[in-house]
Every structure is written in structure tokens, then in C-alpha cells.
Amino acid sequence: MSGSEKSPEGKPKGQVPPRGSAKKGRMAPKRPPIAASSKAGGTSSKSGGAKSGGNNSAGNKPGANKPGANKPGGNKAGSQPRGRQAAWQARRRRNRWLAVGSVVVVVVVVAAFIVVKASDGGSGGGLRKPAPIAVVNSLANVSMSTLVEATADKSLQLYYPAKAVGGRLTSGGKPEVLYIGAEFCPICATERWAMVVALSKFGTFSNLQQTHSALDDGDIPTLSFYGSTYTSPYLTFVSVENETNTSKLLQSYTSAENTLWKANEIAQGQSSEGYPFIDIGGVLALISAQTNDTLLISHSFSNIADSVGDNEKTIGVNEDASAAYLIKAICGVTGNKPAATCSAVAKLTIPSNTSSGESSPAS
Template identity: 40%
Template structure:
């Protein structure tokens, strides 16, 4: 009797041990699954961080700053004459206005002075027609690419930058001043270019009424001391969601809203520059669009 009781007790003990073993195995399995899930999350998050830091993944309109590639620079100077003529200069808001002032020159040539800032969305828009117009009289090298500030109106407007750029022309001299970057340091946009004392005086003198309608605005452009322009001639919204390459490619298409804004504004600047250069070069200054735009140049 006692032997059967002992055997039953041993059997119950073995059952209990088997159950305990199964529980331990189940716990280990659950632990391994949990650890595996954590590892996957760590890998995924780490991968996303790496992608973000290296610039991979989905691109936003905040295209990186850098040097404009050859295709973009070439496109500025390759807008067909027929495109300029088709877009004309209707719909341009403001633009160069004639002033009475001493001639603005550098190295014996009429000088174009641009003062803006990389954070500024209106500067971002206006650099395009200014660069297109100047490319009809000469050529740029070391043009930059950047975008307006992400925390301003029309955020991340894709654009060029005149910081560090050089311009070569037999007709004109050019000074491009970008006073700040598009990045804040201690709550202020970081400084970039400093105007010379003479350029600052030009800005202070002519970037106010009666020379321009809205005093103190940027961008400010002085064209040889004969014309000035302040602010943008079209809405930066037209460039939203595009890249610099997109914009450059659209310049040749007269049906594109970008071409109708940028090239039309460039016609106005070209007409003013032709008066500064004595209507040189002739093939540019006698074109139908430039001739028509000359009759629309405002007066301060």
C-alpha cells in the first residue's frame, strides 16, 4: 500500500516537474520574442536616423545648399528668344523704376548691385529673373543653390545664391551681397556677406521713398544708378514644391507658370539694363519683348 502511494507521489512530482519545465520554456520563448521586437525597433529607428543624417529618403522642398551644377547655370543663359517674346512682361508686379542719381560703376562699367539674404523668400524668388537677365549680358561662375528659411512665409523656396559668385561681362559689373544665411544662431540668422561702405550707402539712400514704394525691403537691386527695384516682382508661391533643376528646366517653356513669372520679370530687368549699357548687345536690346518692356519701365 505504502509502495503504491509512493509511486503515485513520484508520478505527481514528475508531472509537476514537466509543467514547470514547460512554463520555463514558454517564458524563455516570450522573452526572446520581446527582445527580438526591441532589436527590430532599434534597427529601424537607427536606420531612419542614418537616412535623415545622410540626406536619403523622401526629399522635401528644402533642397540643400551647395554649388549650382552646370546644367542650371547653362539654363539661365539658354532661354530661347522666342520664349522671352512669348511671355512678354505683362503681369509683372513692380520692377525697375528710373531714378535720378550719380552713375553706379565698377571697373569702368555700369554696376548692378544686389543686396538680399538667403532666408528671405522674396529674395529667393527674385534671384531667378535677376540671374536670367544678367546672363543675357555675361556669365556667372560659382553660383550657389539654397532655399529660403523654413520658418518664414513661403518656406523653403528653392533658389540660387550670389554668395561667392563671380560675374564676367564686357558690358556690366555685378556685386551680389547675401547678408545672412537661412539658418538661425541664437535666434538670429547667421551673418554672411557684409556690404562695403559705398554699397551700404547706396542701399540706405535709394531703398526708401520716393525711389521705391516700400522702404527698406529686400531684395534691393540698383542697376547702374539709373534704375532701382525693391521686393519681388512675382509671388514665391509659384516656385513651391520645385527644385532648382525643375525651375531651370521650366525657363524655356513659355506655357509654364514659372517661365511666365521669371522670364517676364527678366524682360523688365533686361530692358532697364539695355538703357544702362547703351542698348548693347544689340540682338538682346532690340528684341520685341525687351523693346515692349522698355515702354513699361516705371518711374520713382
């Protein structure tokens, strides 16, 4: 507090702050609470002091600082600055709490983000980790009506399963669905979402993994069949994740599977094997993702998982329609069992890839 803020009369005692302060003797007559509430701290302006000298408030009037001037029934004008001081102090306190509160709110929001993220499993990087049970259940429980409804979207450009070569594919007395893919492969990453939805209508997955395609190949969050088991009374699912998302060998396919794979790729116009290859009981074969893998780029695992089953979302309607066509194809080899599932897609027809608007097979 500068000396310039002392009253011209040099009698600061006449205006004792509402709450006593050791600094009250240094108060300017007009605004004693300033020092009390702001600790002065050298922050008071000289201009403020100069202003007070020329202020016309009643507090600076001769006699205003005299003892007893502010007593009830005394100088009424003397109560005005005290009222203003009290209001100023109250406002200042309120603003201080508002400032603290606003900062706390922001910090709490950031902390909540971090806690939720940490509890969600942290980084989406690395090779793989067990897929959240909630996600697996959510994918398994997408309703058949939602899946079929997605196929009605005429704007979709899908690549459909085509006629397979190599004869009927069976295993353990049941039709076999064979998948050969790789974790680095973005097209496989895209199709696995629909595959899990579709196959969950015929059986149950356990120990599905969460992974992503290669960092330099879309980095698409997805599920991996590596290490998972699938049980179904209707079909046998054989999965081969041939390479990790860093292109290291993970699982090998048999020579018979390789032969089948190559034959179907060539039958569908490809020169050699490419990921993924999905043979549905030797009746239909898919050599690409049904939908465009770029749709999933830049989306998180949970974001994609939340989208599947929601036909209002681009990812959702594409994956849902893909799942519906896979179900239709699988029903063709299970003898339309289970009935509840297959009756829902009974009227669905898998279009030919020669129709306009098809997607190009992935390389």
C-alpha cells in the same frame, strides 16, 4: 492534404500527375496536380475535397482510374481532367510569375526613384551647394524671343524696376549692377532666377550656388550669388548675400552701398532697407521681386529650373517676363550692348508701378 481528398476508390495511382511527384499517392483523383504544384501546405480546402466527391467529371467515373484508362484510344473522358489539370497548372504558374513580376516592377520603380534622387544630389536642405551646370546653362540659354513673348501675357502682375536715386553707378569703367539680398529671403529667392537669366545675356556666371529660402519662410529653392563670379564686357555685377538661409551674417555691404540702398527704398515709399535691392547702374532700381514669391513655394529646384523658359507654365512665364524687363533695364545702362540682346527688347517698355494690377512692394 486531408484524407478526405482521397478518391472514394482509394486508388489515387490511377491519375498520376503529368510530372511525377513524391506526393502523388496523396492526390485526390480529380486534382492530383494541386498537391504537386501548390505543395499542399495544408492549404487545400475541405470543401474542395467534398466537392470532388460529388463531381461529375469523367475522371471520377468508375474505371477512370484503372491502369490504361488514359491511354490513347482508351477512355477518352479521362483526358479531360488531365487537360484541365495541365491548364490549371499553367495558369497557376503564369499567375505566380505575374505576381512576382508586378512586385518586381513596383520595387524597381521605387529603386529608380531613389537612385535618380541620390545622383541628383540628394536633399535640398542645408545651406548651399554648387548649382548643377546643366541648370545654369539652361537658364543662360533661354531665348530672347521666349523672354519677350512672356511680357505679352496681360494676366501677369509684376512689380517693375523704378527710377533710381543716387546718381550713376559704375565700377571698373563699366556700369554696375548692385544686388543686396539674403539667402533666407523668399523674395530674393524668387528674383534670383530672373536675375541669372537676364545677367547671363550680358556675361557669364561661374560657381553659382543652389540654396533655398529659410525653412520657415517659403523654403523656396533658388540660386545664391555667394561665392560665384560673373564676368562681362558690358557691366560689373556686385552681389552681396547679406545673410544665410538661417539668418547668419554672410557678406557685408559697404556704407556707400547702404546709403544707396536706403535712399532708393525711401524713394520708392519704404521706410527702411528691405531685401532685395537691385540697383541697375543708378538708372533704375528694384526693391522687390518682380513676381509673387508664393508662386514658387512647394516646388523643387529642378521643377522651377525646368519651368523657366517655358511660358506655358505659371512660374516660367512670370520669371521669363521678369528677366525680359531686367534685360531691358540693363540695356539702358550698357548702351544697348550687346546688340543682339538689346535689339530683342528694343520695343519693350517697362511699365510704371503706378499702373493698375501692380504687385505691392515686398516688405
